[in-house]
Amino acid sequence: MLEIENLQAGYDRLQVLWDVSMHIREGEFVALIGANGAGKTTTLRAIAGLLTPQGGCVRFLGENITGYPAHRICQAGISFITEELNLFQAMSVEENLLLGAYLCRNQNLIKTNLDKVFSFFPILAERRKQLAGTLSGGERRMLALGRGLMSNPRLLVVDEPSLGLAPIIVLTVFKTLQELHAQGVTLLLVEQNVTNTLQITDRAYLLERGKITLAASSKELLENEYLKETYLGKR
Amino acid sequence: MDLAIIQDLLMTGFLRGGLYASMAVGLALVFGVMNICHFAHGEYYVLGAYCAYFAFVTLGLNPILSLLVASVLSFLAGAISEKLLFYPLRKRSKGEWIMNAFLLTAGLSVVLQNLFRVFFGMKYRGITQFWKTTFHVLGMSLPADRIIAFFIAMVAIAALWLFLKKTRIGRAIRAVSQDENGAKLVGINLDRIQTLTFALGSMLAGLGGASMLSLSPAYPYAGNKPLISSWFVVTIVGLGNVPGAIVGGFIVGIFESVSFFFLGSGWQDVASLTLLILLLLFKPTGLFGTQIKSVWE
Numbered sequence: 105m106l107e108i109e110n111l112q113a114g115y116d117r118l119q120v121l122w123d124v125s126m127h128i129r130e131g132e133f134v135a136l137i138g139a140n141g142a143g144k145t146t147t148l149r150a151i152a153g154l155l156t157p158q159g160g161c162v163r164f165l166g167e168n169i170t171g172y173p174a175h176r177i178c179q180a181g182i183s184f185i186t187e188e189l190n191l192f193q194a195m196s197v198e199e200n201l202l203l204g205a206y207l208c209r210n211q212n213l214i215k216t217n218l219d220k221v222f223s224f225f226p227i228l229a230e231r232r233k234q235l236a237g238t239l240s241g242g243e244r245r246m247l248a249l250g251r252g253l254m255s256n257p258r259l260l261v262v263d264e265p266s267l268g269l270a271p272i273i274v275l276t277v278f279k280t281l282q283e284l285h286a287q288g289v290t291l292l293l294v295e296q297n298v299t300n301t302l303q304i305t306d307r308a309y310l311l312e313r314g315k316i317t318l319a320a321s322s323k324e325l326l327e328n329e330y331l332k333e334t335y336l337g338k339r
Numbered sequence: 340m341d342l343a344i345i346q347d348l349l350m351t352g353f354l355r356g357g358l359y360a361s362m363a364v365g366l367a368l369v370f371g372v373m374n375i376c377h378f379a380h381g382e383y384y385v386l387g388a389y390c391a392y393f394a395f396v397t398l399g400l401n402p403i404l405s406l407l408v409a410s411v412l413s414f415l416a417g418a419i420s421e422k423l424l425f426y427p428l429r430k431r432s433k434g435e436w437i438m439n440a441f442l443l444t445a446g447l448s449v450v451l452q453n454l455f456r457v458f459f460g461m462k463y464r465g466i467t468q469f470w471k472t473t474f475h476v477l478g479m480s481l482p483a484d485r486i487i488a489f490f491i492a493m494v495a496i497a498a499l500w501l502f503l504k505k506t507r508i509g510r511a512i513r514a515v516s517q518d519e520n521g522a523k524l525v526g527i528n529l530d531r532i533q534t535l536t537f538a539l540g541s542m543l544a545g546l547g548g549a550s551m552l553s554l555s556p557a558y559p560y561a562g563n564k565p566l567i568s569s570w571f572v573v574t575i576v577g578l579g580n581v582p583g584a585i586v587g588g589f590i591v592g593i594f595e596s597v598s599f600f601f602l603g604s605g606w607q608d609v610a611s612l613t614l615l616i617l618l619l620l621f622k623p624t625g626l627f628g629t630q631i632k633s634v635w636e
């Protein structure tokens with residue numbers, strides 16, 4: 105579904121990603137893990153079109169989407185939920201969600217999606233008229249996820265959804281992702297919370313200093329000695 | 340002091356405030372969405388005035404149609420200048436957008452003023468009135484044009500509000516003002532929203548210039564005064580704040596008419612600037628300044 109080949113990307117003169125190659129098949133739940141500053145967010149930005157790659161190729165559903173602007177990548181069916189969420193702070197929960205379906209012109213479908221999001225996150229239905237800027241951290245994450253789902257994406261890309269959340273809410277977020285996966289959504293997840301992530305994903309890539317250094321099924325990676333030592337914090 | 344004079348001052352200021360409000364709303368919108376400190380706004384006001392003049396006098400169209408022509412043409416002029424000037428600049432500038440865009444508008448203002456001079460000469464082109472009636476309000480008789488220009492400004496603002504609040508594209512405009520990346524990620528084409536926003540701002544200015552034609556004739560430099568006053572408005576209420584710009588328009592309109600009465604034309608600007616400096620000293624975010632960035636919530 106998504107194929108990335110030898111992706112090079114960075115900021116101005118600073119190159120961050122070196123020859124990153126990865127792929128995601130339809131219906132898979134894939135994780136991208138790595139230390140702070142490894143370039144995970146940069147990879148996602150390049151996929152979503154917030155950053156123009158300096159080289160390499162990104163294909164989605166057979167279409168070469170390398171260098172497409174973000175709004176066209178959204179149109180192609182990729183929804184990117186950023187670390188900073190990028191919510192419309194001065195708008196209500198409902199308006200944020202409706203904007204998530206900006207490209208959809210079918211009112212019935214929008215209504216269906218809205219109900220779907222509200223059944224996933226009942227709290228959002230309760231807070232419907234509340235301004236996004238006044239939500240709690242957890243509610244914001246849910247709103248961002250909900251907004252991302254409103255476009256019926258083929259691929260959902262999520263950057264550190266557990267960031268800054270209380271452990272119990274982190275659990276809810278992870279459950280939600282699992283549920284989405286069970287419903288057939290293809291997912292690419294970036295997380296610091298490596299153990300939990302590997303427990304719910306099918307496969308994972310390890311990114312170190314801008315290069316993919318490991319790629320295997322999550323099960324294997326949970327047993328991987330190197331990973332255990334450096335990322336899982338076990339001896 | 341006579342009560343009638345106070346009433347007259349307030350009325351004049353209020354009607355003038357309507358124009359400032361609609362001009363300032365355009366400025367606030369352009370800044371809120373595009374981060375452009377628009378110093379060529381007055382030239383679109385003048386363009387609207389010229390269009391209305393030629394439509395009304397030369398072509399002999401009726402007033403409503405003349406104003407419509409002026410609005411459509413200033414909308415188009417705004418759209419074209421955005422595509423031709425600001426769009427390429429945006430693609431190229433990295434980081435220094437606000438400064439670059441400001442300089443571009445300042446340059447554009449000079450170029451447009453000189454184009455007006457070349458094409459239309461240093462000649463005042465005015466009309467005595469669009470509508471040959473006078474209205475009686477609170478015992479004062481006022482020319483119909485004044486009242487109608489005021490209502491046109493109010494209707495334009497209300498229409499803009501409805502557009503921003505109730506339509507899909509309007510919501511997208513507000514979204515861009517609040518979070519550009521968020522807007523891109525939900526599939527909004529920023530380039531189109533920016534062009535539309537600039538065109539709408541220019542249309543507001545053009546309609547203002549057109550509807551005020553009998554009160555202030557078209558002239559190459561006629562845009563300076565409304566530009567300064569509307570900038571005064573957006574500076575005191577906080578840049579990029581549309582509802583604030585409406586209230587501010589009336590404050591400045593009334594303030595100007597009162598200070599004009601007491602201080603005369605020379606000192607009136609001094610009074611305005613003093614008020615501006617005091618506000619900036621004590622409330623630098625503007626009267627209605629908020630933390631969250633948005634154009635109209």
Ligand SMILES: Nc1ncnc2c1ncn2[C@@H]1O[C@H](COP(=O)(O)OP(=O)(O)OP(=O)(O)O)[C@@H](O)[C@H]1O
Nearest residue numbers: 115118120138139140141142143144145146147296
């Ligand atoms: N906007 C930017 N401009 C310049 N350099 C940046 C920018 N964003 C990130 N970088 C640099 O790129 C490198 C990779 O950053 P990136 O955000 O992709 O890391 P990450 O893996 O997501 O880290 P984290 O786990 O902390 O989120 C870092 O060295 C960072 O300093």
Ligand SMILES: [Mg+2]
Nearest residue numbers: 144145146187
């Ligand atoms: Mg990151």
